Amino acid sequence: MMPSPIRILTAVPICDGHDSAINTINLEFIRRGIEVVYLGFHRYVGDIVRAAIQEDVAAIGISSYNGGHIEFFADVVRQLKKKGADEIAVFGGGGGTITHDDAREMDRKGVDQIFFAGTSLSDMADYVRKHYAKARKRRANSKADLALARKLSEIEDAAAKGRKHRTPNTERRTSKVIGFTGPGGAGKTTLIDELVLRFLQREPKTRIAILSHDPSVIGEGALLGDRATMINSQDDRVFMRSMATRGQAGGLSPATESCLALLARSGFDYVIIETVGTGQEALPFGNKLVDQTVLVMNPDYGARLQLQKIVMLDVADIVVVNKTDLERAKAALSEIEQRLTQNKRKQQIVATVAKRHRDPGVDELFELITR
Ligand code: B12
Secondary structure, eight states: OOOOOOEEEEEOBTTOOOOHHHHHHHHHHHHTTOEEEEOOSSBOHHHHHHHHHHTTOSEEEEEOOSSOHHHHHHHHHHHHHHTTOTTSEEEEEOGGGSOHHHHHHHHHTTOOEEEOTTOOHHHHHHHHHHHSOSOOOOOTTOOHHHHHHHHHHHHHHHHHTTOOOOOTTTTOOOSEEEEEEOOTTSOHHHHHHHHHHHHHHHOTTOOEEEEEEEOOOTTSOEEEOHHHHOSTTOSTTEEEEEEEOTTOSSSSOTTHHHHHHHHTTTTOSEEEEEOOOOOTTOOTTTTTSOSEEEEEEOSOOOSGGGGGGOTHHHHOSEEEEOOTTSTTHHHHHHHHHHHHHTTTSOOEEEEOOTTSTTOHHHHHHHHHHHO
């Protein structure tokens, strides 16, 4: 039984592609037991603030090299305040591009700490561990996303202490819950992001929640990196939460079921749940966790015999063969189709290229999900 790890969000500002510093710093933070939600580079202030609130992080770490840092950091502080989330600290660095004079001005504007060239990685991790570990109180009257985010953290904290959080009325789901699973690298996150684009474009009022998992060991840090792949999901109609598996095998976290129960009665039309990359034996969703299961596969699964060993092929409602622009796609589609006929169930098979805009396969999948 362990307390929940410290959670922070890191990002690189708009018009800035210098991500090598933050990638190194992220790894050190993770090594030192911190859960890092990484939002990626070229990110707007609004996206950073929204993500920090939804992920209920203690602090935002920004790595900025292309100038404009005084205004950018200050705007993050300003927008956090506006959204009632000013207890989320803002810190960061940018090597020699942020001068000591700049840092003093940023301090006056509410930035917590700037790290200069020459600071060691371990000093920065020590700072995070010392200053951002405090438990945060839930505020009365907090705005919707903030309140929901805090409740999800409470569920994760209870699970970390070995307690199951009470989730009354689990059967009173108001959302359709769709589970996405499949091996790592099959393109699950990109596919979900493309589906979200279709929801946002075709259904003007639909709200979506995404519960996305990445692996971690109990008491250790984790890189929660799915947001860095998500482009369309940076939208006020999307509530995304990244979860570390915190030592649980099988693709989900000990807190997933309760978090899902909460999300599914929080007014979202759809709740999408994405597992970590799973293996042959995984059946992550059990019986009642989701309404529809999508298995996403890569055409390069090896010999046809491998298909007999993937148990999800027996239970998935929809099997997506993604990356069908790859050479082996035609053979894969026909082999998987034959494998599915053995099950004698009404399973659908869809061929997609999720990285391609307006992919007709993703359109077909969208129809199957919203039908
Ligand atoms: C590597 C690098 C690149 C790589 C980037 C690779 C990548 N994927 O990141 C490449 C070659 C692609 C590149 C491209 C460009 N670069 Co460049 N680049 C650099 C360089 C050499 C190092 C930056 C770095 O990663 N440092 C390593 C980090 C770990 O160390 P540090 O910077 O000292 O940071 C310390 C602290 O600040 C702290 N820190 C930093 N970030 C964070 C974040 C958090 C959360 C925390 C806690 C701490 C922290 O960590 C370090 C601790 O010791 C700098 C010059 C320099 N020597 O700093 C120029 C530099 C940043 N680049 C510059 C420029 C101009 C460019 C280009 C515009 C060039 C061009 N004309 O194409 C492009 C733009 C790229 C883009 N798309 O945005 C300028 C910026 C000038 C300015 N803002 O006034 C610099 C300063 C070079 C210069 N002197 O002209 N660049």
